[in-house]
Amino acid sequence: xxxxxxxxxxxxxxxxxxxxxxxxxxxxxxxxxxxxxxxxxxxxxxxxxxxxxxxxxxxxxxxxxxxxxxxxxxxxxxxxxxxxxxxxxxxxxxxxxxxxxxxxxxxxxxxxxxxxxxxxxxxxxxxxxxxxxxxxxxxxxxxxxxxxxxxxxxxxxxxxxxxxxxxxxxxxxxxxxxxxxxxxxxxxxxxxxxxxxxxxxxxxxxxxxxxxxxxxxxxxxxxxxxxxxxxxxxxxxxxxxxxxxxxxxxxxxxxxxxxxxxxxxxxxxxxxxxxxxxxxxxxxxxxxxxxxxxxxxxxxxxxxxxxxxxxxxxxxxxxxxxxxxxxxxxxxxxxxxxxxxxxxxxxxxxxxxxxxxxxxxxxxxxxxxxxxxxxxxxxxxxxxxxxxxxxxxxxxxxxxxxxxxxxxxxxxxxxxxxxxxxxxxxxxxxxxxxxxxxxxxxxxxxxxxxxxxxxxxxxxxxxxxxxxxxxxxxxxxxxxxxxxxxxxxxxxxxxxxxxxxxxxxxxxxxxxxxxxxxxxxxxxxxxxxxxxxxxxxxx
Numbered sequence: 218x219x220x221x222x223x224x225x226x227x228x229x230x231x232x233x234x235x236x237x238x239x240x241x242x243x244x245x246x247x248x249x250x251x252x253x254x255x256x257x258x259x260x261x262x263x264x265x266x267x268x269x270x271x272x273x274x275x276x277x278x279x280x281x282x283x284x285x286x287x288x289x290x291x292x293x294x295x296x297x298x299x300x301x302x303x304x305x306x307x308x309x310x311x312x313x314x315x316x317x318x319x320x321x322x323x324x325x326x327x328x329x330x331x332x333x334x335x336x337x338x339x340x341x342x343x344x345x346x347x348x349x350x351x352x353x354x355x356x357x358x359x360x361x362x363x364x365x366x367x368x369x370x371x372x373x374x375x376x377x378x379x380x381x382x383x384x385x386x387x388x389x390x391x392x393x394x395x396x397x398x399x400x401x402x403x404x405x406x407x408x409x410x411x412x413x414x415x416x417x418x419x420x421x422x423x424x425x426x427x428x429x430x431x432x433x434x435x436x437x438x439x440x441x442x443x444x445x446x447x448x449x450x451x452x453x454x455x456x457x458x459x460x461x462x463x464x465x466x467x468x469x470x471x472x473x474x475x476x477x478x479x480x481x482x483x484x485x486x487x488x489x490x491x492x493x494x495x496x497x498x499x500x501x502x503x504x505x506x507x508x509x510x511x512x513x514x515x516x517x518x519x520x521x522x523x524x525x526x527x528x529x530x531x532x533x534x535x536x537x538x539x540x541x542x543x544x545x546x547x548x549x550x551x552x553x554x555x556x557x558x559x560x561x562x563x564x565x566x567x568x569x570x571x572x573x574x575x576x577x578x579x580x581x582x583x584x585x586x587x588x589x590x591x592x593x594x595x596x597x598x599x600x601x602x603x604x605x606x607x608x609x610x611x612x613x614x615x616x617x618x619x620x621x622x623x624x625x626x627x628x629x630x631x632x633x634x635x636x637x638x639x640x641x642x643x644x645x646x647x648x649x650x651x652x653x654x655x656x657x658x659x660x661x662x663x664x665x666x667x668x669x670x671x672x673x674x675x676x677x678x679x680x681x682x683x684x685x686x687x688x689x690x691x692x693x694x695x696x697x698x699x700x701x702x703x704x705x706x707x708x709x710x711x712x713x714x715x716x717x718x719x720x721x722x723x724x725x726x727x728x729x730x731x732x733x734x735x736x737x738x739x740x741x742x743x744x745x746x747x748x749x750x751x752x753x754x755x756x
Contacts, residue, residue, distance in 0.1 A: 237375065237376065238363070238373050238374070238378060239347060239353075239358065239359065239360060239374070239375050240358055241352065241356075241357060241358075242262050242356045242358050243355070244355060249262065249358045249359075250359045251346060251359045253266075253344075254339070254346075254356075254358065257320050258319065259319075260355055261323075261354075261356055262339070262355060262356030262357070263317055263318070264317050264345070265317045266314055266315070266316065266317050266339075266342075266345075267314070267326065267338070267339055268312065268313070268314055268339070268340065268345040269312070269314075269315075269335055269337055270313075270336045270372060270379075271313070271330075271333065272334060273309075273311065276335060277313065277335075278396060278499050279499075280335060281393070281499070281500055282500055282501070283332065285501035285505055286501050288325070288504070290504055291504070291505065291506055293315055294390070294507050296316035297313060297314070297389050298314045299311065299312070299313055299386065299392065300384075300386050301384050301385040301386075301387070302383050303381065303384055304380070305379075305380040306379075306380075310381060312370065312383070317339065317341075323337070323339070323348060343369060344373070346373045346374075347372075347373065357375070369381065369382055370382075393500050393505065394508065395524075396500065398497065398498055398517055398519040399497050399498075399499060400496055400497075400519065401495060401497045403415065403494070407472050408475065409468030409469070409472065414466070414468060416485070417463075417482065417494070419464070419465060420462060420463065420465075421462075421463045421466050421471065421482060421484065422461065422482075422483040422484075422491045423461040423463060424459075424461075424480070424483060424518070425460075425461065426480070427457065427459070429477065429479045431541065433459070433461075433477070434461075434539055434541075435540065437463075438536060442466060442467075443465070443536075444461050444462060445534060446461045446462070446534060447533050452525070452526075460527075460533075462531075475494065481493055481520070483518075486501075486502045486503055487503045489506075489513065489514050489530065490515045490517065491516055491517065492517045493517060493518050495519060496519030512528075512529050513526045513527060514526070514529070514531055567661055567673065568662055569661060569662070569686070570659065570660060571658060571659060572658065576648070577647070578619075578645040579647055580619060580645070580646035581617050581640055581644065581645055582613060582643050582644045582646055582656075583614050583615045583640070584613060584643055585613075585614050587614070587643060590642055591617075591640070591642060594642070595702075595706050602619070603703045604703060606619060606701070606702035606703075607700065608699065608701070609698050609699050614643060616694075618654075618681075644657065646683070649670075650670045652676055653671065653676075653681075653682045653684075654683045655684045656684070659684070661684070674691075676693070679695070679696045680693060680694065680695055680696075681693070
């Protein structure tokens with residue numbers, strides 16, 4: 218049963234339909250009301266020009282940055298114009314016009330434009346209509362003629378018309394060059410933590426202030442760093458600065474240079490552009506060579522917020538020609554072999570201190586008062602963990618260690634699940650270095666590398682060092698001090714002796730089987746005979 222619409226409802230719907238300014242294009246349609254539209258190879262309506270409208274300038278910068286990550290801006294910038302415009306309904310907008318393209322390129326522009334809250338239109342001259350969407354897979358066409366003013370840009374959408382009046386024009390190349398750098402965080406542990414050394418794995422540029430050039434050159438020369446340099450005159454500075462090029466620098470050299478005031482590290486991003494380490498340009502400059510016209514070299518400095526333009530590509534001179542002559546010749550006095558010198562006045566003690574760092578437990582020191590609980594918990598320890606665990610008897614109690622501490626290779630040891638980790642008894646023991654054990658919540662101070670820590674403790678292969686507390690002397694545990702936990706805890710079971718067979722059973726011969734022919738009613742009366750025998754048996 219269909220519902221009957223009232224006349225007011227019908228009139229309201231007709232008015233809504235009349236307000237629709239665009240209509241979807243049908244598949245295979247080749248004639249359009251709007252001039253300048255034409256179908257491409259897929260039948261999608263495209264125009265001679267493309268119009269992108271952004272609400273603010275930062276949205277345009279976001280679009281250019283996203284586009285440069287996926288494709289080259291060199292294909293877009295030559296035909297691009299950027300204009301500031303005022304809406305007839307109020308407010309401002311950024312208009313970007315570029316040459317028309319096929320639907321493949323327009324689909325990419327549409328996806329990136331929508332991601333930064335923009336809108337894409339196609340058309341030509343001063344009249345544009347909305348590009349295709351899900352409701353109109355082949356695009357839109359005008360439902361009725363629309364007249365555009367001579368100075369206005371008209372963007373027709375499905376349900377409204379936007380009129381824009383241009384107030385100012387921006388040069389795309391100048392805009393990209395004037396963008397401010399964005400600061401990015403560096404690795405906490407230093408540049409060496411990054412596998413690509415923050416973009417300086419193969420080459421790094423170093424800009425040195427005039428007063429530090431000689432000392433920096435001397436340091437790099439003594440460190441045997443492959444380098445080249447050139448003196449460059451920066452705008453607004455009376456003395457020339459030193460620009461160095463380091464080939465495959467090490468992370469230690471880069472960390473030292475980064476910590477010197479007046480020294481700036483720059484990572485090359487294109488053959489004619491470099492950006493200071495710790496900053497990032499909003500645009501991928503490697504895909505925008507047209508934004509850096511001419512033969513100039515561009516240095517984007519983040520801390521000083523400046524862009525240095527060097528005339529032509531720098532012609533670097535080998536570092537050996539830049540270093541002062543007194544550093545290359547003459548005899549250098551050696552202080553002596555460091556291994557034979559006495560460092561006793563400089564030695565500091567190794568001590569325990571509290572820490573909040575979380576570590577995986579590698580053992581447990583269980584007091585003797587909890588030994589009965591330990592015996593009961595043995596029954597719930599998995600077989601693999603029980604086989605890998607070791608036990609040592611101390612004055613304070615029982616020390617239970619997992620297989621990972623003593624070099625176990627079992628499945629439980631590899632997985633890191635040991636018997637001590639499953640026992641909620643006593644004090645947990647953690648491993649700060651191979652074979653060096655401390656109570657949970659403590660660490661050795663100062664922190665030294667694991668190999669040096671074993672050497673300082675005098676540990677040999679297979680030996681362990683146990684720190685029981687800040688006020689107690691550490692113990693040395695040798696392999697003979699450790700016993701398997703399962704063999705030490707599980708008691709021996711006494712087995713009873715079996716009884717011999719009676720003589721009458723031993724004298725009986727082997728049984729024999731006789732096959733007899735059975736009649737049709739072989740079991741006739743079988744149950745009755747058993748009952749008769751039971752009645753005849755004496756009570």
